[in-house]
Amino acid sequence: MTNEKNILEITNLKKHFGEKKVLQGVDLKIPEKKVFGFVGKNGAGKTTTMKCILGLLEADEGEILVNGEKVTYGDTKTNRFIGYLPDVPEYYSYMNPKEYLSFCGEITGMEKKTIKSRSEELLELVGLGSEKHRIKGFSRGMKQRLGIAQALLNSPRLLICDEPTSALDPVGRKEILDILVAAKNETTILFSTHILSDVEHICDDMALLHAGKIIMQGSITEVKEKRRGNTLELQLENPEENAMLLNRFTKVTDMSGSAIESTGSNTLLIKDELMVPDILRFLADHNIRFIKMEKQEATLEDIFIEAIQN
């Protein structure tokens, strides 16, 4: 084992389909007991990477270690450490949640007693504890929650969820995110998504897959810190005085045309922090009062867009 703290280590993973080189040397290390966001746009190769980790797809090159053991294509031995929620899970819709988990436990050779206690615990965790109805009538959110319970059944060291929130409304998404955070006590979670705000809310670490490689990786704070921009936001007490600054400084703009939505329309942007002393002097000389002047925090969304455009 190269590093005891990493539940997953991927080195130089390559995979192509025909002419298409999907993975071109992916390196990824995931420490234990983290929620890890695996980000990339549609077709980036997230599902492909996950299927390689599960030994369901044969890699062209590279090495994958799960809990220190090498993954071999077609041999599912390392999958005893893994729970998997596929992007489009299939269910036996005539079963109710408890029957479904029993069935899953039985086919993986779990003991009846363990299945029973573990099912009860997990159905409680995913909010389906008292659900007696058949899966047939379940909403998408309910199905995803059941899918997480199923993936956690054998107490995996690594839980892999492929876009668990993508098809859900905000309420359903929040339910899933809360469950993932709760599951962090017992496992490491690797989940793929293109919803950056989900990553921002619940992940400790993230990696961005683009053009076949991981082009950004680290804790959310590290990633944001690295991209901290040169722009400040300035809000005047009296917005009618905005024009004075706009006329005087070319590096001051208003929010129109900006992609940032979170700030109010009265906020000005200072595009170059070196201008701050001059601007402060101007404000003092003209007796203009301001409510706030602060460094603009880039959202993951901004960082993501910027990174994949380079």
Ligand SMILES: Nc1ncnc2c1ncn2[C@@H]1O[C@H](COP(=O)(O)OP(=O)(O)OP(=O)(O)O)[C@@H](O)[C@H]1O
């Ligand atoms: N079995 C396959 N045969 C041929 N091409 C494939 C196969 N599986 C995936 N691909 C191609 O590989 C690329 C990566 O697909 P993949 O499903 O891994 O992307 P993804 O990041 O999971 O995307 P999404 O966000 O849409 O789920 C895509 O261009 C896809 O068309």
Ligand SMILES: [Mg+2]
């Ligand atoms: Mg996918």
